[in-house]
Amino acid sequence: MEVFDAELVQQCLAGRLAAFEELMSRHQDAVFNLLFKMTGNRDEAADLTQEAFIRAYRKLGAYDGQFSFKNWVITIGVNLAKNRFRSFFRRRRIEEEAGAPAESATMNDPCVEAVNEALAQLPEKLRVPLVLKHMEGCSYEEIAQMLGIGVSAAKMRVLRARDEFVRRLEP
Amino acid sequence: MNTKPDNWFDEVLAPARVTAPPNLAAQTMRRLRTQPEHGWFPSPRQWWIPALTGAAVALIAVLGWMRWHRSEALVNVHFELHAPGAHQVELVGSFNHWWPGTIRLTGPDASGHWTATIALPEGRYEYLFLVDGRQWVTDPAAVVVRPDGFGHVNAIREVTREGTVL
Numbered sequence: 192m193e194v195f196d197a198e199l200v201q202q203c204l205a206g207r208l209a210a211f212e213e214l215m216s217r218h219q220d221a222v223f224n225l226l227f228k229m230t231g232n233r234d235e236a237a238d239l240t241q242e243a244f245i246r247a248y249r250k251l252g253a254y255d256g257q258f259s260f261k262n263w264v265i266t267i268g269v270n271l272a273k274n275r276f277r278s279f280f281r282r283r284r285i286e287e288e289a290g291a292p293a294e295s296a297t298m299n300d301p302c303v304e305a306v307n308e309a310l311a312q313l314p315e316k317l318r319v320p321l322v323l324k325h326m327e328g329c330s331y332e333e334i335a336q337m338l339g340i341g342v343s344a345a346k347m348r349v350l351r352a353r354d355e356f357v358r359r360l361e362p
Numbered sequence: 363m364n365t366k367p368d369n370w371f372d373e374v375l376a377p378a379r380v381t382a383p384p385n386l387a388a389q390t391m392r393r394l395r396t397q398p399e400h401g402w403f404p405s406p407r408q409w410w411i412p413a414l415t416g417a418a419v420a421l422i423a424v425l426g427w428m429r430w431h432r433s434e435a436l437v438n439v440h441f442e443l444h445a446p447g448a449h450q451v452e453l454v455g456s457f458n459h460w461w462p463g464t465i466r467l468t469g470p471d472a473s474g475h476w477t478a479t480i481a482l483p484e485g486r487y488e489y490l491f492l493v494d495g496r497q498w499v500t501d502p503a504a505v506v507v508r509p510d511g512f513g514h515v516n517a518i519r520e521v522t523r524e525g526t527v528l
Binding site: 208211212215216219220222223224227233237240241244245248300302303306307310321322324325326328350353354356357358360 | 363364366368371372374375376377378379380381382383386387389390391393394395
């Protein structure tokens with residue numbers, strides 16, 4: 192019988208660390224995938240994912256059960272990534288590393304490579320909603336909540352992201 | 363505007379989804395078990411924040427001390443008066459608040475000169491010699507002088523770190 196996230200959160204709050212490991216196992220791929228799409232760097236994405244879950248654990252008492260745990264950690268991760276990129280030197284280093292050969296195993300597939308390239312060319316403002324919508328299956332309401340924007344703005348961004356993505360994929 | 367259906371994007375993007383490194387959860391849990399919360403202190407990966415702050419504070423302290431030290435540096439200033447017949451010569455000026463009896467020149471030497479060397483901070487000073495406790499004498503070697511409004515002419519000495527300018 193599947194245990195719901197909310198129940199695992201309650202177990203964590205009661206001091207059962209293994210429950211948090213279960214939560215992380217469930218959602219780490221979603222967080223990592225988005226952060227990888229934001230940074231283009233596996234190490235940076237792994238580091239941010241780890242940091243996001245650690246922050247989530249330490250702030251678990253402030254977690255609002257109305258919000259899905261996965262979306263909550265994603266929000267923390269997105270904010271961490273944005274804050275980290277505010278540092279000019281770090282952004283520059285990441286950009287330099289991004290110029291290096293791609294690390295992802297999926298890059299061996301030319302179709303996947305083209306998709307990744309088209310995604311990478313999108314501005315972050317459009318890339319993140321597109322990934323949330325079509326890779327993580329989030330609703331517009333959830334995207335709006337995670338990015339701190341209105342629902343109509345979330346829809347607009349996804350629509351614009353789709354147009355830009357198709358334009359870049361099929362020149 | 364593209365005409366692709368929603369599921370087209372799901373299908374195209376799905377293969378580009380990446381998964382987290384297999385040991386990520388284990389590493390994170392290890393960190394959670396071993397690493398205490400930092401409270402107000404930055405995490406170890408942000409070690410440079412306190413280091414940089416400390417260095418900046420030390421630099422400001424050193425610069426402040428150097429500036430203070432420079433402004434407080436004393437300069438030896440030599441005064442001399444040729445008064446062969448005098449019994450006593452004093453130096454009175456703004457550096458001793460015009461109080462007679464605080465700085466006495468030594469002499470006379472064989473050539474009739476009275477001398478004194480005093481340490482003064484940088485600044486502009488007015489002074490007179492007081493000979494035998496009653497006669498005010500303007501330094502004949504002074505380059506700049508100024509009437510004091512009471513019938514005397516004060517000599518002026520400008521003291522800088524490099525020495526006496528005037």
